[in-house]
Amino acid sequence: MREIGCSFHRCSSLLNNPVPHGIAYRYDIHVRDIPGARILAEFHRAQRVPATFFLFWDYSPFERQRFEDYRELRRLLSEPLEIGLHDSPIDAFLIRAEFHGNRREYGRWTDSDDALKWLADLALDSQKLANLNQAALKDFVVRARRTREHFGPFSLVAAHGGELVQSLRKKLPSLSPGAQRTVEGLRARHWLTPERVAAAGLERCADHNQYSPPGWCEVSEDGGQISKMARMLRQRLLAEKTAVQFLLHPYTWAGGKRDAELSELLNKAGSSVALQS
Numbered sequence: 001m002r003e004i005g006c007s008f009h010r011c012s013s014l015l016n017n018p019v020p021h022g023i024a025y026r027y028d029i030h031v032r033d034i035p036g037a038r039i040l041a042e043f044h045r046a047q048r049v050p051a052t053f054f055l056f057w058d059y060s061p062f063e064r065q066r067f068e069d070y071r072e073l074r075r076l077l078s079e080p081l082e083i084g085l086h087d088s089p090i091d092a093f094l095i096r097a098e099f100h101g102n103r104r105e106y107g108r109w110t111d112s113d114d115a116l117k118w119l120a121d122l123a124l125d126s127q128k129l130a131n132l133n134q135a136a137l138k139d140f141v142v143r144a145r146r147t148r149e150h151f152g153p154f155s156l157v158a159a160h161g162g163e164l165v166q167s168l169r170k171k172l173p174s175l176s177p178g179a180q181r182t183v184e185g186l187r188a189r190h191w192l193t194p195e196r197v198a199a200a201g202l203e204r205c206a207d208h209n210q211y212s213p214p215g216w217c218e219v220s221e222d223g224g225q226i227s228k229m230a231r232m233l234r235q236r237l238l239a240e241k242t243a244v245q246f247l248l249h250p251y252t253w254a255g256g257k258r259d260a261e262l263s264e265l266l267n268k269a270g271s272s273v274a275l276q277s
Contacts, residue, residue, distance in 0.1 A: 004237065010082060011052040011206050011245060012155050018216035018243035025051035026206055026218075026247050028086050028158060031066050034073055036250025041076045052206070053077055054086035054158040055151065058143045060095045060103040067150075074151050083154045084206065085147050088162035088188040089196075092143065093136040103163075110167035116175075119168070123178040129185075137196055144200035155203040158247075159188035206245070220247035 006021045014024040025044070029037050037053060044051045057063050057070040077083060091106075099106040109115055122129045147154065165187045172180055184190055192205040205211070208218040217236055221229045236242045 001237070006237070008049045010050045010080070011084070012203060013050075014243050014245060015156075015204060015206065015213060015216065018213050020215070020241040020243065021237060022243035024243075024245045025049065026084075026158060026245055027051060027053045028056060028160070028247065028249055029053050029070075029073070030056045030086075030249070030251070031063060031069075033250040034066070034069050036252075036254030037073055038076060039254060040250050041073070041081060044081055045078065048080060050080040050082070052082050052084050052156060054084040054156070054206070055147070056086035056160060057151075058085075058146060059088065059092050059160070060106075061101040062103055071150065083151055084156040084158055085144060085154065085202075086158050086160055087140065087143060087192075088160035089136045089140040089191055090132070090186045090188070091160070091162040091164055093132075093139045094164070096139065097135065107163050107167075110164045115164070115167070116171070119179050119182060120176070123176065123182045129182065133191075136191075137199060140196065141200045144202060148201075156206045157192060157197060157200070157202055157204075158206045159192055162186075162188055216243045216245065218245045218247050221249065221252050224252050226252065 001021075001023060004021065006023050007019065009019075009022050009024045011024045011026050014022050027033070027037060027040065040051070041053070053073070055070055055074075057067065074083065095101060095103055095106045099109070122132065144157070165183060168175075168183050172183065175183070189205065189207040189209045192207070192209075194204065194211060197203070197205055212218075219229055219232050219236060233244065236244050
């Protein structure tokens, strides 16, 4: 990327001022990503390449149990690195308020007929939907404040896919148009409107959505599809000369889930070459 004239930016800077061949690194840090994030933080500091590490630390009791691990990671994120909050406000609110912090029970519910009935009720009752959104916003504001208290100042939030929308995605074709619109509205990247983000004292949501600036795009390995990401990156950088934000999960790059195509290439290359790659 340096050889073709790319420049490197913080996520907030590139969102505010997309420049051709501009690159920003977004890392979403779930619990399993913490070890890989330590390695990548060291790499970015050595290369003097900015990156934003979005901490998924306050979603449910499971993540909060690893608070000290997140704090230890935060101590490694010095200039030119920064933090953001990774969040799915509707899911986090429901886990806390309706399931007493039991994320496993919540996950089962999202894939049940009860969840479909709840969704249908929301689609028909605008006041019930408004109440849910208002309660989730209050929760989100608290999590943003808590993140500042424990991890320092930050300006961006990055949306998490969320268990509710992921469970309902395969059922969308069978839902009414109103229920489909409701599901999309609960999805974090759409729910995090400029007004709600500002209410939490933040600058913007770092996701590709209707509020994204022209000349900017997001490219991800999408759960391990690294070779697909590389092809898309070539198109965006070489053909379209767009500003690109990487959406990456350190777990994938530190020996976690990888697509079959890349794994086959690495196996053919041999272990020593694979490590260098």
